[in-house]
Amino acid sequence: MLATVLRWLLLASITGAIVGTGVSLFLLVLIFLSEHTAHISLWTQMALLPLAGILNGLLLHYGYREPGSYARDSVISAIHLRLGAMSHKTILIKPVAALITLTLGGSAGKEGPCSHIGGTLASWFGKLVRLDPEMQKRIVACGVSAGFASVFGTPLAGAIYGIEMLVIGRVRHDFIFPAVIAAITAFEVGKYWGLTYDHFPVNISSDFSSSLAIRITLIGILCGLVSWLFIELLDRIRYAFVALQRRFKIWQPLMPFIGGLVLAALILVIPVDYLGLSLPLMEDALHGKDVVFWGFVWKSLLVAITLGSGFYGGIVTPQFVIGAMAGSAFASLLGVSPALGAAVGMVAVVAAASNTPIAAVLMGFELFGSSAGPYFATACVTAYIVVGHRSVYSGQLLGYSKSLWVRSTPDAPLEPGKIHISYSLLRRLGYFRSNRWRK
Known part of the structure; x- marks a missing residue:
């Protein structure tokens, strides 16, 4: 050893x-x-x-x-x-x-x-x-x-x-x-070599609040749905570009060019702040500043078009931006500090979209401090479950299902037909209902 x-x-x-x-x-x-x-x-x-x-x-x-x-x-x-x-x-x-x-x-x-x-x-x-x-x-x-x-x-x-x-x-x-x-x-x-890193300490009361935990859980659920939206946009836009290329037999290198034309048209109505890394948007949210409520949708759409059309780039930094903006927006609805909501949303979307809840919780501790640790864990695990068996990484395998109602072969790829719902519980529920009805 x-x-x-x-x-x-x-x-x-x-x-x-x-x-x-x-x-x-x-x-x-x-x-x-x-x-x-x-x-x-x-x-x-x-x-x-x-x-x-x-x-x-x-x-x-x-x-x-x-x-x-x-x-x-x-x-x-x-x-x-x-x-x-x-x-x-x-x-x-x-x-x-x-x-x-x-x-x-x-x-x-x-x-x-x-x-x-x-x-x-x-x-x-x-x-x-x-x-x-x-x-x-x-x-x-x-x-x-x-x-x-x-x-x-x-x-x-x-x-x-x-x-x-x-x-x-x-x-x-x-x-x-x-x-x-x-x-x-x-x-x-x-x-x-001279790289510098930003951290955003979140200071809250050390006393655990069950009321705040419930609201953070709701943010986790909503961030799981945001992750679902992001993944679905990415998959469907990628499929649309592939279908377009096959239907009209377009030379493959022209597909990102077409994607660039679509992006150029969209920035006539969507601010250019959502292009590139968009780190200033994330930083504004983490500092508690006001953000556009639907900003996470615009960022998800532009990223999906960029990567789906054939550009090459990373997929995690967009999750940071999308999560921070979504968390800040939802926090304002639930009476949670916008800065805390942005921090929670950021790690929750990473946990869900990448299926990495443990790493996301650790990221919360390293970027934002330990005072909000229990809330990070709650939001990350909740979002991870809510997003279901989908991922931004097509090569990921499914080792263990997130639900007893979902079945798959060991280490199955995330492909149609490899993962299915078990309807035995639903049949049992139907059986009990029919017996009550007859009585």
Whole structure:
């Protein structure tokens, strides 16, 4: 056991240092480019969105020449299907595509390319030291955890997120130690390279309030429904673009270009604040400022069009923005502090949309402090259940159902026909009702 600890302490530390450096380089380039495109006119933005689309389309199309390889080049599929093997030849394609998306106005996140960088660098390191297949999978999971920790400045939440996102309802305990070591190392390396992280302390009474807990539970339910809406928008818009491409036999690289045209038309009625990362909207909500009540709908729509049409970008940062805005809006209806509502909504949407309730609770502690810890846990678990068996990650597997009324085969993919409702309880209820009726 001591040898196991020492081995993973060495391997995970090296992985964290490599990933932390790679992710820091990407984030510093993103910050530099964003500063030079932050203040542009509406008409310039409308012209840049289709340009970003065609550049994304061409880069992804010619970068992944093998049909279907773009979809398979993900850390989740690498761990589940390819024993932790990721192509090193394509390591720059997704980060460059994400830089184009985010700096030219696409509505997406920055953690996707960082997890890709982390997983690919970790896979490279694992092959370099000739790890066996099982250890290779673990080292790739460590790279993903390190990537998330470097982006958000939440090493514990990042460590758990990288392994909890793999399978719904199950966390591999043998992954936890190396993931934590890699995440903490990457976080410290990021700070060494000059990255800074924002935290938003939420101060409330240390005395537990059952009344507040009930209202927070209601916010959790509503955030679960918001997550459902976001996932459904993303899936349906992606399906619509695929159907359009097949129906009219449109050249694949033109699909993001069409998505850019749609985005350009929408920003005539939707503020440009919802493009890009939209972090100022999230920060306003977390500081208790007034937000547009339906702002989370506009952000969900723009993200769904951006990613659904074929742009590349992350999916977690949008969850932060959507959750913070939704939580703030619902808090104003339920008599809860807008800042607390925004914090609760942010972690609850992450818990639901990504199916990572444990990581989301830890994120609440790391970003907002421990005083609201019980409320974070309540909202996250509630939203996680309410969203059902759906996810923003198509490669996720279902380890354990969230309900005794839902059945699936072990480690089933989230696909139609793999998950079904058990009607035995409903039949029993019907039987009892019919007996009462006869009596």
